Amino acid sequence: MISYRQVNLLLKRNVVYQLLRHSHSDLPSARLFPLKNRKLLKIQGNDAPVFLQGLITNDMRHFEEGSKSMYAMFLNNKGRVLYDTLIHKWEGAESFLIECDEEVLPMLQKHLKIFKLKRKVDIEDINQKLRLWALITKSDDVIDTNINTESNINVYKDPRLADLGFRVLSTTDMDGAQIAGKLSKDIAVENTDTEYQYLRYKLGVSEGSTDLPPVKMEEPKSKEEAVQLIYDFKCASCNLEEKVHYKGTSPPFSRNIVLKYPGYVMKDPFSPNGKGEILVLGADCAICNNAVCISKECSLFYLKTYCLNCASNFVDKFPAEIRSKLAQIKNVK
Incomplete structure:
Protein backbone atom coordinates (compact mmCIF):
# COMPACT_ATOMS: atom_id res chain seq x y z
CA MET A 1 0.00 0.00 0.00
CA ILE A 2 1.29 3.49 -0.79
CA SER A 3 2.09 5.41 2.40
CA TYR A 4 0.78 8.90 3.02
CA ARG A 5 4.35 10.19 2.80
CA GLN A 6 4.72 8.71 -0.67
CA VAL A 7 1.36 10.14 -1.76
CA ASN A 8 2.36 13.59 -0.52
CA LEU A 9 5.61 13.33 -2.44
CA LEU A 10 3.80 12.39 -5.64
CA LEU A 11 1.44 15.31 -5.22
CA LYS A 12 4.24 17.86 -5.10
CA ARG A 13 3.99 19.89 -8.29
CA ASN A 14 7.68 19.76 -9.22
CA VAL A 15 7.79 15.95 -9.00
CA VAL A 16 4.61 15.42 -10.99
CA TYR A 17 5.67 18.03 -13.51
CA GLN A 18 8.98 16.31 -14.25
CA LEU A 19 7.36 12.87 -14.44
CA LEU A 20 4.58 13.84 -16.81
CA ARG A 21 5.84 16.59 -19.04
CA HIS A 22 7.41 14.07 -21.42
CA SER A 23 4.03 12.38 -21.89
CA HIS A 24 2.49 15.74 -22.77
CA SER A 25 5.25 16.59 -25.23
CA ASP A 26 4.52 13.40 -27.14
CA LEU A 27 1.16 14.71 -28.39
CA PRO A 28 1.20 14.42 -32.20
CA SER A 29 -0.13 17.96 -32.75
CA ALA A 30 -2.38 20.58 -31.26
CA ARG A 31 -5.69 18.96 -30.34
CA LEU A 32 -9.11 20.45 -29.71
CA PHE A 33 -11.43 18.71 -27.25
CA PRO A 34 -15.15 19.48 -26.78
CA LEU A 35 -15.98 20.12 -23.12
CA LYS A 36 -19.62 19.10 -23.15
CA ASN A 37 -19.79 18.79 -19.37
CA ARG A 38 -18.63 22.37 -18.77
CA LYS A 39 -21.15 25.23 -18.77
CA LEU A 40 -21.16 29.02 -18.47
CA LEU A 41 -22.90 31.70 -16.44
CA LYS A 42 -22.57 35.35 -17.39
CA ILE A 43 -22.29 37.90 -14.57
CA GLN A 44 -22.61 41.49 -15.74
CA GLY A 45 -23.24 44.84 -14.08
CA ASN A 46 -21.60 47.75 -12.26
CA ASP A 47 -21.33 45.71 -9.04
CA ALA A 48 -20.13 42.46 -10.69
CA PRO A 49 -16.46 42.64 -9.50
CA VAL A 50 -17.41 43.53 -5.91
CA PHE A 51 -20.21 40.95 -5.91
CA LEU A 52 -17.91 38.11 -6.95
CA GLN A 53 -15.06 39.30 -4.71
CA GLY A 54 -17.13 38.45 -1.64
CA LEU A 55 -18.00 34.95 -2.80
CA ILE A 56 -14.82 33.39 -4.20
CA THR A 57 -11.42 32.27 -2.92
CA ASN A 58 -9.40 34.31 -5.43
CA ASP A 59 -8.93 38.05 -5.91
CA MET A 60 -10.92 39.87 -8.62
CA ARG A 61 -8.23 42.55 -8.72
CA HIS A 62 -6.17 40.18 -10.88
CA PHE A 63 -8.38 41.24 -13.77
CA GLU A 64 -7.47 44.89 -13.16
CA GLU A 65 -3.82 43.85 -13.45
CA GLY A 66 -4.33 42.28 -16.87
CA SER A 67 -5.38 38.69 -16.18
CA LYS A 68 -8.03 37.27 -18.50
CA SER A 69 -8.82 34.09 -16.55
CA MET A 70 -8.41 32.78 -13.02
CA TYR A 71 -9.26 29.72 -10.98
CA ALA A 72 -11.57 30.21 -8.00
CA MET A 73 -13.78 28.24 -5.64
CA PHE A 74 -17.11 29.14 -4.11
CA LEU A 75 -17.44 28.25 -0.42
CA ASN A 76 -20.37 27.86 1.93
CA ASN A 77 -20.66 29.75 5.22
CA LYS A 78 -18.60 27.03 6.97
CA GLY A 79 -15.70 27.37 4.57
CA ARG A 80 -16.35 24.11 2.73
CA VAL A 81 -15.97 23.93 -1.03
CA LEU A 82 -19.21 24.21 -2.96
CA TYR A 83 -18.03 24.57 -6.55
CA ASP A 84 -14.71 24.92 -8.38
CA THR A 85 -14.78 27.33 -11.30
CA LEU A 86 -12.78 29.20 -13.90
CA ILE A 87 -13.69 32.87 -14.28
CA HIS A 88 -13.05 34.50 -17.66
CA LYS A 89 -13.03 38.22 -18.45
CA TRP A 90 -15.76 39.00 -20.94
CA GLU A 91 -16.89 42.09 -22.84
CA GLY A 92 -16.50 45.33 -20.90
CA ALA A 93 -15.04 46.14 -17.49
CA GLU A 94 -17.88 44.62 -15.47
CA SER A 95 -18.65 41.44 -17.41
CA PHE A 96 -17.42 37.93 -16.57
CA LEU A 97 -18.11 34.33 -17.51
CA ILE A 98 -18.11 31.69 -14.77
CA GLU A 99 -17.19 28.24 -16.09
CA CYS A 100 -18.42 25.34 -13.97
CA ASP A 101 -19.40 21.68 -14.10
CA GLU A 102 -22.69 20.95 -15.84
CA GLU A 103 -24.11 19.20 -12.76
CA VAL A 104 -23.63 22.18 -10.46
CA LEU A 105 -24.83 24.87 -12.87
CA PRO A 106 -28.36 25.14 -11.35
CA MET A 107 -26.97 25.14 -7.80
CA LEU A 108 -24.36 27.79 -8.60
CA GLN A 109 -26.97 29.97 -10.28
CA LYS A 110 -29.21 29.67 -7.23
CA HIS A 111 -26.27 30.40 -4.93
CA LEU A 112 -25.47 33.60 -6.82
CA LYS A 113 -29.09 34.78 -6.78
CA ILE A 114 -29.32 34.26 -3.01
CA PHE A 115 -26.40 36.63 -2.40
CA LYS A 116 -27.31 39.11 -5.12
CA LEU A 117 -29.62 41.14 -2.85
CA LYS A 118 -29.64 44.71 -4.21
CA ARG A 119 -26.42 44.43 -6.17
CA LYS A 120 -26.55 45.83 -9.68
CA VAL A 121 -25.73 42.60 -11.47
CA ASP A 122 -27.42 40.38 -14.02
CA ILE A 123 -26.98 36.58 -13.88
CA GLU A 124 -27.57 34.83 -17.21
CA ASP A 125 -27.27 31.26 -18.46
CA ILE A 126 -25.68 31.68 -21.90
CA ASN A 127 -25.16 28.04 -22.88
CA GLN A 128 -27.56 28.44 -25.78
CA LYS A 129 -25.11 30.96 -27.25
CA LEU A 130 -21.63 29.77 -26.28
CA ARG A 131 -19.81 26.46 -25.87
CA LEU A 132 -16.43 25.44 -24.45
CA TRP A 133 -13.41 23.62 -25.85
CA ALA A 134 -9.95 22.68 -24.52
CA LEU A 135 -7.01 23.30 -26.85
CA ILE A 136 -3.84 21.37 -25.97
CA THR A 137 -0.68 22.34 -27.84
CA LYS A 138 3.00 21.57 -27.76
CA SER A 139 5.12 23.85 -25.60
CA ASP A 140 6.66 25.71 -28.57
CA ASP A 141 3.29 26.50 -30.22
CA VAL A 142 2.03 30.06 -30.02
CA ILE A 143 -1.68 30.80 -29.85
CA ASP A 144 -3.11 34.28 -30.24
CA THR A 145 -5.20 34.86 -27.11
CA ASN A 146 -6.45 38.29 -28.14
CA ILE A 147 -10.24 38.39 -28.25
CA ASN A 148 -11.42 38.17 -31.84
CA THR A 149 -15.10 39.05 -31.86
CA GLU A 150 -15.33 38.94 -35.65
CA SER A 151 -14.46 35.22 -35.70
CA ASN A 152 -16.86 34.37 -32.85
CA ILE A 153 -13.95 32.80 -30.96
CA ASN A 154 -12.33 33.78 -27.66
CA VAL A 155 -9.13 32.09 -26.46
CA TYR A 156 -7.88 32.08 -22.86
CA LYS A 157 -4.77 30.55 -21.33
CA ASP A 158 -5.70 27.98 -18.70
CA PRO A 159 -4.75 29.76 -15.44
CA ARG A 160 -3.94 26.53 -13.57
CA LEU A 161 -1.05 24.91 -15.51
CA ALA A 162 0.67 25.75 -18.78
CA ASP A 163 0.41 22.09 -19.83
CA LEU A 164 -3.39 22.38 -19.78
CA GLY A 165 -3.21 24.71 -22.77
CA PHE A 166 -6.11 26.98 -23.56
CA ARG A 167 -9.84 27.37 -23.12
CA VAL A 168 -11.65 28.23 -26.35
CA LEU A 169 -15.10 29.81 -26.26
CA SER A 170 -17.08 29.72 -29.47
CA THR A 171 -20.63 30.33 -30.58
CA THR A 172 -22.78 27.19 -30.59
CA ASP A 173 -23.17 27.24 -34.37
CA MET A 174 -19.45 26.58 -34.89
CA ASP A 175 -17.98 23.08 -35.03
CA GLY A 176 -14.43 21.97 -34.28
CA ALA A 177 -13.25 22.14 -37.89
CA GLN A 178 -14.40 25.73 -38.23
CA ILE A 179 -12.63 26.71 -35.01
CA ALA A 180 -9.41 25.01 -36.13
CA GLY A 181 -9.60 26.88 -39.43
CA LYS A 182 -10.14 30.23 -37.72
CA LEU A 183 -7.11 29.70 -35.49
CA SER A 184 -4.99 28.87 -38.55
CA LYS A 185 -3.24 26.01 -36.74
CA ASP A 186 -2.56 22.37 -37.50
CA ILE A 187 -5.21 21.19 -35.05
CA ALA A 188 -6.69 17.71 -34.72
CA VAL A 189 -10.33 17.88 -33.64
CA GLU A 190 -11.41 15.17 -31.17
CA ASN A 191 -14.97 13.90 -30.70
CA THR A 192 -14.71 13.44 -26.92
CA ASP A 193 -12.69 14.87 -24.05
CA THR A 194 -11.43 11.47 -22.83
CA GLU A 195 -7.76 12.10 -23.58
CA TYR A 196 -8.03 15.58 -22.06
CA GLN A 197 -9.33 14.01 -18.86
CA TYR A 198 -6.38 11.58 -18.85
CA LEU A 199 -3.99 14.52 -19.21
CA ARG A 200 -5.67 16.34 -16.33
CA TYR A 201 -5.37 13.33 -14.05
CA LYS A 202 -1.74 12.81 -14.99
CA LEU A 203 -1.03 16.42 -14.05
CA GLY A 204 -2.93 16.01 -10.78
CA VAL A 205 -5.55 18.67 -11.59
CA SER A 206 -9.04 18.15 -10.18
CA GLU A 207 -12.05 19.61 -11.94
CA GLY A 208 -15.81 19.41 -11.61
CA SER A 209 -18.27 17.68 -9.33
CA THR A 210 -16.81 14.19 -9.92
CA ASP A 211 -13.39 15.18 -8.57
CA LEU A 212 -14.58 17.80 -6.09
CA PRO A 213 -18.07 16.80 -4.93
CA PRO A 214 -20.07 19.78 -3.65
CA VAL A 215 -21.36 19.66 -0.08
CA LYS A 216 -24.69 18.04 -0.82
CA MET A 217 -24.41 14.51 0.59
CA GLU A 218 -26.77 13.44 3.32
CA GLU A 219 -25.59 15.01 6.55
CA PRO A 220 -27.11 14.55 10.01
CA LYS A 221 -28.58 17.69 11.55
CA SER A 222 -26.70 17.13 14.80
Missing part, protein backbone atom coordinates in the same frame (compact mmCIF):
# COMPACT_ATOMS: atom_id res chain seq x y z
CA LYS A 223 -23.84 15.03 16.12
CA GLU A 224 -26.36 12.96 18.07
CA GLU A 225 -28.03 11.92 14.81
CA ALA A 226 -24.71 10.92 13.26
CA VAL A 227 -24.61 7.54 14.96
CA GLN A 228 -28.07 6.74 13.61
CA LEU A 229 -27.03 6.95 9.95
CA ILE A 230 -25.70 3.57 8.88
CA TYR A 231 -24.39 2.59 5.45
CA ASP A 232 -23.54 -0.90 4.22
CA PHE A 233 -20.02 -1.28 2.93
CA LYS A 234 -18.87 -4.36 1.02
CA CYS A 235 -15.55 -4.58 -0.78
CA ALA A 236 -16.04 -5.81 -4.35
CA SER A 237 -12.66 -7.54 -4.25
CA CYS A 238 -12.30 -9.29 -0.88
CA ASN A 239 -15.99 -9.17 0.16
CA LEU A 240 -15.19 -7.46 3.46
CA GLU A 241 -18.54 -6.35 4.93
CA GLU A 242 -19.02 -3.67 7.55
CA LYS A 243 -21.49 -1.06 8.76
CA VAL A 244 -20.21 2.50 8.42
CA HIS A 245 -21.62 5.74 9.75
CA TYR A 246 -20.94 8.02 6.82
CA LYS A 247 -20.13 8.20 3.13
CA GLY A 248 -18.60 11.42 1.88
CA THR A 249 -15.76 13.86 2.49
CA SER A 250 -16.70 15.64 5.73
CA PRO A 251 -17.66 13.25 8.57
CA PRO A 252 -19.85 15.29 10.96
CA PHE A 253 -18.62 13.36 14.00
CA SER A 254 -14.93 14.08 13.34
CA ARG A 255 -12.93 17.09 14.42
CA ASN A 256 -12.81 19.19 11.25
CA ILE A 257 -11.43 16.31 9.16
CA VAL A 258 -12.04 16.73 5.42
CA LEU A 259 -11.14 13.84 3.10
CA LYS A 260 -9.72 14.52 -0.36
CA TYR A 261 -12.18 12.04 -1.92
CA PRO A 262 -15.54 10.55 -0.81
CA GLY A 263 -14.92 7.55 1.42
CA TYR A 264 -16.75 5.07 3.64
CA VAL A 265 -16.16 6.23 7.21
CA MET A 266 -16.94 4.76 10.61
CA LYS A 267 -16.32 6.08 14.10
CA ASP A 268 -13.21 4.56 15.64
CA PRO A 269 -14.64 2.02 18.13
CA PHE A 270 -11.44 2.20 20.21
CA SER A 271 -11.37 5.98 20.43
CA PRO A 272 -12.65 7.62 23.66
CA ASN A 273 -16.01 9.34 23.35
CA GLY A 274 -15.78 12.89 22.09
CA LYS A 275 -12.37 12.51 20.45
CA GLY A 276 -13.89 12.38 16.96
CA GLU A 277 -11.37 9.91 15.55
CA ILE A 278 -12.43 7.95 12.47
CA LEU A 279 -11.58 4.89 10.39
CA VAL A 280 -11.72 5.09 6.59
CA LEU A 281 -12.58 1.63 5.29
CA GLY A 282 -12.51 2.33 1.58
CA ALA A 283 -14.00 4.25 -1.33
CA ASP A 284 -15.68 3.78 -4.69
CA CYS A 285 -13.37 3.02 -7.60
CA ALA A 286 -12.94 6.16 -9.73
CA ILE A 287 -13.52 4.13 -12.92
CA CYS A 288 -16.06 1.34 -12.25
CA ASN A 289 -17.65 2.87 -9.09
CA ASN A 290 -17.46 -0.45 -7.20
CA ALA A 291 -16.67 -0.10 -3.49
CA VAL A 292 -13.21 -1.37 -2.53
CA CYS A 293 -11.37 -1.39 0.79
CA ILE A 294 -8.01 0.28 1.34
CA SER A 295 -6.09 -3.01 1.48
CA LYS A 296 -3.18 -3.11 -0.99
CA GLU A 297 -4.61 -6.38 -2.27
CA CYS A 298 -7.84 -4.67 -3.28
CA SER A 299 -7.12 -1.07 -4.26
CA LEU A 300 -4.54 1.42 -5.45
CA PHE A 301 -4.49 5.08 -4.47
CA TYR A 302 -3.21 7.82 -6.78
CA LEU A 303 -5.15 11.08 -6.40
CA LYS A 304 -8.22 8.83 -6.31
CA THR A 305 -8.97 5.24 -5.35
CA TYR A 306 -8.88 2.54 -8.04
CA CYS A 307 -9.72 -1.13 -7.76
CA LEU A 308 -6.77 -3.28 -8.89
CA ASN A 309 -8.70 -4.58 -11.88
CA CYS A 310 -9.32 -1.09 -13.31
CA ALA A 311 -5.81 0.02 -12.37
CA SER A 312 -4.40 -2.91 -14.36
CA ASN A 313 -6.61 -2.15 -17.37
CA PHE A 314 -5.50 1.50 -17.41
CA VAL A 315 -1.94 0.96 -16.18
CA ASP A 316 -0.45 2.97 -19.07
CA LYS A 317 -2.30 6.06 -17.86
CA PHE A 318 -0.37 6.18 -14.57
CA PRO A 319 3.12 7.65 -13.94
CA ALA A 320 6.10 5.27 -13.95
CA GLU A 321 6.30 5.06 -10.14
CA ILE A 322 2.67 4.02 -9.87
CA ARG A 323 3.07 1.44 -12.65
CA SER A 324 6.04 -0.01 -10.78
CA LYS A 325 4.06 -0.14 -7.54
CA LEU A 326 1.18 -1.88 -9.30
CA ALA A 327 3.57 -4.45 -10.75
CA GLN A 328 4.94 -5.19 -7.27
CA ILE A 329 1.45 -5.67 -5.89
CA LYS A 330 0.56 -8.10 -8.68
CA ASN A 331 3.78 -10.06 -8.11
CA VAL A 332 3.00 -10.39 -4.39
CA LYS A 333 -0.46 -11.69 -5.18
